[in-house]
Amino acid sequence: MALFEGLSSNRFTGFGRQAKALATSSGLAIFLATTSIYTATPQMASAQAYAFNKVEIEGTQRIEAATILSYLGIARGETISAAALNDGYQRLVGSGLFEDVKLLPRGNVLVVKVREYPTINVVSVEGNRKIKDEVFTPLLKSQPRHVFSPTNAELDVQTITEMYQQQGRLAARVTPKIIRRSNNRVDLVFEVAEGKNTEVERLSFVGNRKFSDARLRRVLGTKQAGLLRAIIQADTYTPDRIEFDKQVLQDFYRTRGYVDFKTTGVTSEFSRERDAFFITFKVQEGQQFSFGQITTTSEIEGVDAREFDAVHKLRSGVVYNPALVQNAIARLERLAIRKGLDFLRVEPRITRDDRNRRLDIDLVLVRGPRIIVERIDIEGNATTLDRVVRNQFRVVEGDPFNPREIREASERVRALGFFSDAQVEAREGSAADRVVIDVDVEEAPTGSLSLGGIYSLEKGFGLNLAFTERNFLGRGQYFSASFQNGNDDTSFSLKFAEPNFLDRDLEFGFEAYYQEATHSSANYDSRSIALRPSIAFPINEYTRLGLRVFADGAEISNVDAKSSQLLKNEAKRGRQIGGGVGFTLSYDTRRTGLDLDRGVLLTFNGDIGGIGADYQYVRATATAQAQTKVWNDQVTLSATVEGGVLAALNGGTSRVTDRFRLGPAKLRGFSTNGIGPRDLTAGNQDTVGGNYFAVARLEAQFPLGLPEEYGITGGVFADAGSLWGLDDTLGGVIDDSAHLRSSIGASIFWKTPVGPLRFNYSKVLAKEDYDEENNFELTISAEF
Known part of the structure; x- marks a missing residue:
């Protein structure tokens, strides 16, 4: 009997969803056609039920027989229908363990022939020049010494393709190839045809009256292709960047008083040569609004709104800017903290005056929910110490939770420049009145080493060697050392800064400087030296004070005989060093x-x-x-x-x-x-x-x-x-x-x-x- 001879699966050779569907549908078609022969005659009706006393399994190498039997779901001597047997077959195919499956009923014996998926010997990417292998390797699901899976291979093709699309190479194509080796092993090769960058040939706008296309293009992260298209990557088409540009465009308008601005649509058209995009932003600007009447009211008993009204600094008639409102809220809430008023929140209630195009702002002092910061969890900082990130928060464990402060802390973490990405989110803690602040960061390069030549129109060519690290030893410290040697001078400088000295908003700095110079315009030589330790701290929102002590001095020598007598007299004073x-x-x-x-x-x-x-x-x-x-x-x-x-x-x-x-x-x-x-x-x-x-x-x-x-x-x-x-x-x-x-x-x-x-x-x-x-x-x- 060959009832299930056609029930076979070979997804491996098809290498994709279409091959999988074809193999499964072919098996089902043969099965149904064969079954119909038996149902056509009454005397063959009994062929629709089976009872197997024995199951013989052939072709296994790594997978246990018990695993196959569990997928089949057949018990010894149990009478099963053809449909139930087909279900067992489908479960074997869907397990993802076998390249090919065949069920062969032979009387009371069911023979199961399988061919296991091979083991991956090597995974390689070929044809890639713009993205290196070490970038792909950690992201691929197919790995050496693992069992080959067509599903994983499909996902890997998608991963590689998406990485090229993020670089604007929409024409990139990835073709997986299998090279068979002995002992049921294969080499998996992804052949890449990178293609060219899909550029943005033109960026245009429809509906903008107040700002020109050229001004709005300067706002966007996406740029038109220009002379430096081989170097600048911002001219490549990236769908994710378009979404970011829509948000940036909205922020640009709203900070200039256009509170009703919206992007009604973005069209992206391929050029006839299919190597560039023409992108058009359709915008609706609306009217520009200014600040109207500014008031401060209190809904908290015992809190005098007049004390807060004096510090918000919002002025009627100024073009509306939501950033100014946020700054005002921050000032009022900082005043509340200084006065010991925990959980005080400021709600800006805005009333539109469309006739005069003004927005009346009422800063309402309300009692916020009594929520406490339970802890701050920081992840992803492989180099940067936890305290560097924590120093950007004005709250610590046990302080009242303030959503605005968390948003500002998030911006401060990003502004450090130490991380390529930083996400700050709050979630419920161990109780309803507790929150946990999760900080997830991704480290970015922060140091540079340069060795090369420098040129000045006045001093000519010279040598420059410099090392700079903005996150020294992961402590958030700044360190730089440089050496320059030109035609007229040689100098060495050393700088160090600790922005959070003693874990406070106190910057400690140290600078050392040495220079030997030949002054061609004055015909004398000089040596200068300086040492400057310092501290700096904020006085208020805009003002900062720095204090320093220093020791410096200089020596004048080799004054030309034709030079000024003043220089000769000053050279006779010798080396002078003072504090x-x-x-x-x-x-x-x-x-x-x-x-x-x-x-x-x-x-x-x-x-x-x-x-x-x-x-x-x-x-x-x-x-x-x-x-x-x-x-x-x-x-x-x-x-x-x-x-x-x-x-x-x-x-x-x-x-x-x-x-x-x-x-x-x-x-x-x-x-x-x-x-x-x-x-x-x-x-x-x-x-x-x-x-x-x-x-x-x-x-x-x-x-x-x-x-x-x-x-x-x-x-x-x-x-x-x-x-x-x-x-x-x-x-x-x-x-x-x-x-x-x-x-x-x-x-x-x-x-x-x-x-x-x-x-x-x-x-x-x-x-x-x-x-x-x-x-x-x-x-x-x-x-x-």
Whole structure:
């Protein structure tokens, strides 16, 4: 009898769901066709029932007979129907243990022939150049010395394909191949055809009236393909990034008062050549709203709302920004903590005034649920210590639970820059009034080692060796060491910072510096050294104070015979090393998060130094910076004002190594040491620095009309300033008056993979005859 001869399964050769379905359906078709022969005649009806006294199993190597019998579900001598026997067959096929299964009834004996899946000898990926094997290996379910499974192989094909799709290679194809070996072993090979990146050829918007396409493209993480498409990966099409861009676009509009903004749809069209996408965001901006009436009310008995109303800092008429509301809530809740009011929550209740396009905000003080933080669990930090993450939380075990504080802590953990991903979630603890905060992080590289050449238009070529680690030994500490050797100078610097000294919001820092310089513009050599330990801590939300002690000094040598007598006199004083104390006070309103381009930064530095040397002094410098964007965020305006004073305490005189010097970083259009007091009677006409300086810089940056994906913008600037004042003018020989210098110019900004490059062309408007100009300059653009 060959009733079940056709009931066989061979998913292995089909290598997929279609092969599995084909094998199963073929077996069932033969089975049903054969069964119909017996049911057609009454005398053969008994063929629909079987009773086996014995089951013979053939072909097994690793799998026990008892395992096969358990799947069959047949007892000795039990009468079973053809349908029940077919069910047992299906269970064997579905077990995933066998490449092929056959059931052969022979009288009272059932013969079960099986062919087990082979053991995997080697798993390899071939044809992959963009993604290395070590990236694939941990993710594959098929592993050497494991039993081959077509289902796992299918999942592995999907895994490899998805990894390429995440890189924008939508045309990538993965083909699994089997190479049979002896002893029922196989090599499993995934052949990869990577294909090219599927680029984003064009990003466009429909429905935007207030902001141009170019401005909105700068917001998105997805970029159009441009000149640097071979380097920049953001121009590749990734569906997950599109979803992220929708959220970023919404945040961009809502922080500018467009509370009803929404993305109504995103269309992604393939190009005719099927190698690029055309993406269109359909948006609905709505109306811009401003803050209306701001009130604070209390629903808690004994809590005076007037005390809280004075600290929220929201102002009527200002463009609505949800970040400002969150900052106000944070201020009020911090005040509640200082007053010992646990579980106080602030609920912003918003009333729309559509006619005047205003939002009235009522900050309501309510009693929140009495929930306690039970514990904080941190996982995934293989390198970073737990305390580094815990320091970002303002709450500890046993404190009242505040959802807003947990969200802010989550942002602080991400802002560390130590992790590629950080998820912070709260879940119910051991009781309904307890929560457990789960922190799941994924480590990211935090160190860099660089060895290469450096180039300066003024100093020529040099060697640079630097090591930087932002998470030193997993302790959240900053450490850097650098060595530079150029045509005119050799320097070594060492920096270290502990941001949470004594487990508090107290930063301890240490800096050491040594330099040997040959000053070609002044024809003398100098050696300088400095050691500066310091601490810094916040005073309030925007203000931070740093305190330091230091020891520094310098030695002037090899003064040229034609140089100024002032430099010769200062060199005769020999090596001067002294100590001192100082402080830095900073006020910074630049917001973190969605809007980094607006704000004010004020810094003031004061030092008393030279203790132990022949010249004691007071040095003070101040800087004020402001930046904003106008014309629908198309143009960035910035202004900087700086000044400095160096004054003697003991009637002594400063040296050139103590005094201020100006270069193109502070006053564009002039060389380093190109302005300031100068000894014109000396053969070398040396610049000798000054005790006072003041500069002002104004700048505008704007698009040039080039495709945004090129990352090229333009700018114009105007600078003015002066460097003046000496303790010794050699009897009036040296002119140390405050002569005004000024310049205007144009800039080209280019965002490249190596950093934001900046090219300046300057035209000097006001200068002295002896000043040295520097009209062309190429630098790394400084960030505000």
